[in-house]
Amino acid sequence: MRAGRLLPVALLLAVLLLLPLLLPGYLLSRAIEVYLFAVLALSYDLLIGVTGIVSFGHALFFGAGAYTAAICMKRLGLPLWVALPAVVLVAAGLAALVGALSLRVKGHFFAMITLAFAEIGHVVVQKWSEVTGGADGISIKVPAWFVTNAAGHPDRTHSYYVAVLFLLLAYWVVRRATDSPPGRVWQAIRENEFRAGALGFDTTRYKVAAMVVSGIVAALAGAGYALMVQQGASPEWLTADITIQVLLMTIIGGVGTLQGPMLGAAVVRLLSYWLSGLRSYSHLFDRWPLLFGLIYVAIVMFLPEGIVGTYRQRLVRILQRPKPAA
Amino acid sequence: MGFTFSLAVNLALNGIAIGALYFLVAAGLSLIFGLMHVLNFAHGALFTWGAYAGLMVWNRTGSFVAGLVAGALAGAGLGALIEWGLIRPLYKRPVFQILLTLGLMLVLEEGVKAVWGPDAQPLKVVKGLDGAIKVLGQNFPAYRLVLIGLGLLALISVYLLLQKTRLGIIIRAGVQDREVVQTLGINVRRVFTLVFALGGALAGLGGIATAPFDGVSPGLGSFYLLRAFVVVVIGGFGSYGGTAIAALLLGVTEQWVGFFLPRAATGLPAVLMAVVLLLRPEGLFKLGGGRAS
Amino acid sequence: MSALLEVEAIHTYMGEHHILHGVSFAVPEGGCTVLLGRNGAGKTTTLKSIIGLLHPRLGEVRFAGQAVSRRPPYAVARQGIAYVPEDRGVFVDLTVEENLLLALRPGQRLAAKTGLVFRLFPDLERAMRQKGGTLSGGQQQMLVIARALVTDARLILLDEPAKGLAPLLVQQVGEALRQLKAHVTLLLVEQNLALAQAVGDGCTILDDGVSVHSGALADLMADPELQARYLSLGTQGVA
Numbered sequence: 129m130r131a132g133r134l135l136p137v138a139l140l141l142a143v144l145l146l147l148p149l150l151l152p153g154y155l156l157s158r159a160i161e162v163y164l165f166a167v168l169a170l171s172y173d174l175l176i177g178v179t180g181i182v183s184f185g186h187a188l189f190f191g192a193g194a195y196t197a198a199i200c201m202k203r204l205g206l207p208l209w210v211a212l213p214a215v216v217l218v219a220a221g222l223a224a225l226v227g228a229l230s231l232r233v234k235g236h237f238f239a240m241i242t243l244a245f246a247e248i249g250h251v252v253v254q255k256w257s258e259v260t261g262g263a264d265g266i267s268i269k270v271p272a273w274f275v276t277n278a279a280g281h282p283d284r285t286h287s288y289y290v291a292v293l294f295l296l297l298a299y300w301v302v303r304r305a306t307d308s309p310p311g312r313v314w315q316a317i318r319e320n321e322f323r324a325g326a327l328g329f330d331t332t333r334y335k336v337a338a339m340v341v342s343g344i345v346a347a348l349a350g351a352g353y354a355l356m357v358q359q360g361a362s363p364e365w366l367t368a369d370i371t372i373q374v375l376l377m378t379i380i381g382g383v384g385t386l387q388g389p390m391l392g393a394a395v396v397r398l399l400s401y402w403l404s405g406l407r408s409y410s411h412l413f414d415r416w417p418l419l420f421g422l423i424y425v426a427i428v429m430f431l432p433e434g435i436v437g438t439y440r441q442r443l444v445r446i447l448q449r450p451k452p453a454a
Numbered sequence: 455m456g457f458t459f460s461l462a463v464n465l466a467l468n469g470i471a472i473g474a475l476y477f478l479v480a481a482g483l484s485l486i487f488g489l490m491h492v493l494n495f496a497h498g499a500l501f502t503w504g505a506y507a508g509l510m511v512w513n514r515t516g517s518f519v520a521g522l523v524a525g526a527l528a529g530a531g532l533g534a535l536i537e538w539g540l541i542r543p544l545y546k547r548p549v550f551q552i553l554l555t556l557g558l559m560l561v562l563e564e565g566v567k568a569v570w571g572p573d574a575q576p577l578k579v580v581k582g583l584d585g586a587i588k589v590l591g592q593n594f595p596a597y598r599l600v601l602i603g604l605g606l607l608a609l610i611s612v613y614l615l616l617q618k619t620r621l622g623i624i625i626r627a628g629v630q631d632r633e634v635v636q637t638l639g640i641n642v643r644r645v646f647t648l649v650f651a652l653g654g655a656l657a658g659l660g661g662i663a664t665a666p667f668d669g670v671s672p673g674l675g676s677f678y679l680l681r682a683f684v685v686v687v688i689g690g691f692g693s694y695g696g697t698a699i700a701a702l703l704l705g706v707t708e709q710w711v712g713f714f715l716p717r718a719a720t721g722l723p724a725v726l727m728a729v730v731l732l733l734r735p736e737g738l739f740k741l742g743g744g745r746a747s
Numbered sequence: 748m749s750a751l752l753e754v755e756a757i758h759t760y761m762g763e764h765h766i767l768h769g770v771s772f773a774v775p776e777g778g779c780t781v782l783l784g785r786n787g788a789g790k791t792t793t794l795k796s797i798i799g800l801l802h803p804r805l806g807e808v809r810f811a812g813q814a815v816s817r818r819p820p821y822a823v824a825r826q827g828i829a830y831v832p833e834d835r836g837v838f839v840d841l842t843v844e845e846n847l848l849l850a851l852r853p854g855q856r857l858a859a860k861t862g863l864v865f866r867l868f869p870d871l872e873r874a875m876r877q878k879g880g881t882l883s884g885g886q887q888q889m890l891v892i893a894r895a896l897v898t899d900a901r902l903i904l905l906d907e908p909a910k911g912l913a914p915l916l917v918q919q920v921g922e923a924l925r926q927l928k929a930h931v932t933l934l935l936v937e938q939n940l941a942l943a944q945a946v947g948d949g950c951t952i953l954d955d956g957v958s959v960h961s962g963a964l965a966d967l968m969a970d971p972e973l974q975a976r977y978l979s980l981g982t983q984g985v986a
Binding site for chain 1: 487553560561676732735
């Protein structure tokens with residue numbers, strides 16, 4: 129890491145770690161939500177931004193993670209340290225299956241098939257009530273450690289730090305994966321899949337791999353959500369709404385930048401909390417999702433690089449400007 | 455209730471009526487994708503806006519036919535506006551084009567809620583058509599015949615447009631090979647807007663036609679959009695005849711499956727779409743021209 | 748007197764690939780100019796740059812004195828250039844009649860045009876109601892040439908019309924082109940030297956994206972050294 133970047137990163141880390149001392153308890157829950165969505169958006173960026181896979185079914189992995197965790201703990205009575213590896217395994221298997229099937233088709237067909245798979249997942253979860261609790265979902269009893277402090281009072285601080293740790297870990301993993309040799313192949317596939325194939329890479333296998341990594345990270349975010357936010361799982365985590373939210377976050381933040389989508393997650397969630405809070409002041413704010421939709425459309429049309437992407441472009445241009453003669 | 459022949463016929467008729475609605479949404483979607491290669495996620499919203507606009511006119515004037523016309527016009531106008539203002543600048547960036555239509559879907563659906571509220575509108579029936587008629591001893595809601603009639607009307611009108619008019623020839627040729635059409639001196643871009651308007655009109659008509667049948671609510675468009683996608687996939691992108699047959703098939707199959715396996719029925723469209731996309735992405739039928747890109 | 752078509756030092760890219768590195772030649776009005784060269788020399792790219800399917804980044808294309816380099820294909824076509832691509836571009840689900848109807852300018856009637864078309868291609872008259880996809884390769888080739896005629900073009904660009912056709916059909920195509928020459932200027936890309944010889948008057952050779960020779964076709968045919976340097980071996984090269 130360059131020296132110039134060290135200070136802002138250190139500051140950011142400090143803020144993240146010290147937040148529980150500054151915020152009241154219920155806002156900590158909001159922060160946890162933001163971090164988990166940031167990880168979800170990060171995992172999506174790996175697909176769409178790094179590898180160029182435009183999937184419309186990402187909610188499938190998020191919901192799968194939530195439900196796997198919930199089912200393991202509630203129906204199978206497994207402890208947390210068994211449930212989490214189970215989430216990873218299930219996510220990997222699901223992603224490999226979905227990837228292997230759907231990546232045989234390209235472009236628009238692929239987008240639609242991912243949509244179909246997510247919808248199938250949604251229907252399964254809604255109808256298979258014996259296992260998934262149907263439309264009501266499953267509620268779980270999380271280990272007390274997550275929701276209380278040392279004195280036994282309701283306190284989210286432990287969960288908060290777990291979420292921060294998860295966020296940092298997830299970013300580190302995805303960053304390393306992107307910069308690694310397979311990651312370079314992913315980016316090559318995004319730039320020109322045909323050429324990547326001509327260079328000798330089995331592009332389908334690489335794409336499935338990207339899907340598996342992305343799916344695992346997304347599922348862990350879902351499991352985290354089930355544990356720390358909702359204490360349970362419900363069918364709405366598998367709807368197109370989630371996919372669209374993640375898309376919003378990724379595009380607004382800056383597709384392909386990894387940090388952008390995480391920032392986008394924060395922007396979208398915080399704005400939505402704020403705007404829905406304003407509803408008590410005026411009915412004007414009842415339709416705040418409309419505002420997001422408009423911002424999204426504006427960014428797609430005029431600022432396709434998103435916040436972080438555009439900032440980086442400007443930075444590059446500024447840095448490349450010829451220095452004035454001495 | 456035992457499974458009798460009359461029940462089978464009733465289910466089939468219901469399926470055809472719903473299939474007519476699916477066709478109205480899917481036909482535009484199919485043509486738009488076939489000609490312009492745009493996957494228009496906002497198409498369902500045109501359905502919804504047509505429903506609301508048509509309902510508004512129907513309430514004001516008391517005439518259902520006026521409502522139908524209003525719905526079709528609203529869909530056409532909105533479709534043309536979207537194409538001209540938002541889709542056109544993005545033809546060189548197809549990925550962002552899809553992303554845009556998704557965003558539009560959100561904006562338009564929220565827009566409906568902003569204007570008319572998030573709740574479903576009270577169900578309004580067409581006077582004189584709110585009864586049931588006897589089909590083989592079973593009661594069959596009379597209005598559904600209207601749906602079938604509308605579907606047929608649309609099917610035939612668009613067929614005539616495609617087969618007998620110069621615009622229709624341009625559309626059919628453009629679906630096959632846009633470049634060659636350009637080299638014949640035809641400005642295909644201008645046709646795009648017309649096709650978007652046509653697709654929008656059909657969708658809007660379908661929307662208002664749903665009002666006495668299923669009610670009008672903000673989520674209407676998304677429901678029919680998913681099924682329209684399934685129809686287009688099965689029928690083949692850009693294939694007009696294929697879309698018609700697929701719409702019929704889906705409508706009828708849903709009814710039958712819904713009777714025997716109610717829990718499976720909700721998932722049927724998604725499963726069908728996945729299966730067809732995996733096995734034969736170009737669609738099951740190859741009638742009426744068009745090739746999947 | 749300036750030529751009907753003037754291509755001046757065009758550089759065309761496909762994506763980031765620099766295909767044409769300065770192609771220049773002229774096509775006089777009347778008769779047939781042949782564009783020759785090995786596979787990959789840039790002949791199809793040149794035709795596409797003329798009709799506007801590709802836009803040259805540098806250089807200029809002038810048709811009847813007007814610059815057409817960066818105009819959309821439909822505008823170039825309306826100026827009077829027709830394009831018959833390598834894969835013919837027959838609309839397979841449209842009938843022969845509909846294929847021809849498409850080529851009409853608004854306000855024109857097909858009946859007025861079919862005289863010459865049916866004289867040159869009598870087979871087509873019988874096949875008017877047939878779907879384009881049911882025609883044989885040779886008939887499809889006739890159809891697309893007829894279509895180009897119907898557009899009232901002054902210049903027709905043809906990309907390897909003899910490709911994939913049996914020798915007898917190649918002869919028929921050649922005969923049709925020879926008769927066509929009397930009414931319309933032709934710019935023909937062809938690997939089949941026999942056909943080129945039968946129809947062509949002038950020629951330009953492309954090699955690796957550059958124009959390397961222009962002149963009378965007869966002179967080229969008399970110069971085996973030139974042929975060997977820039978063209979595939981043998982004068983009977985089939986595409």
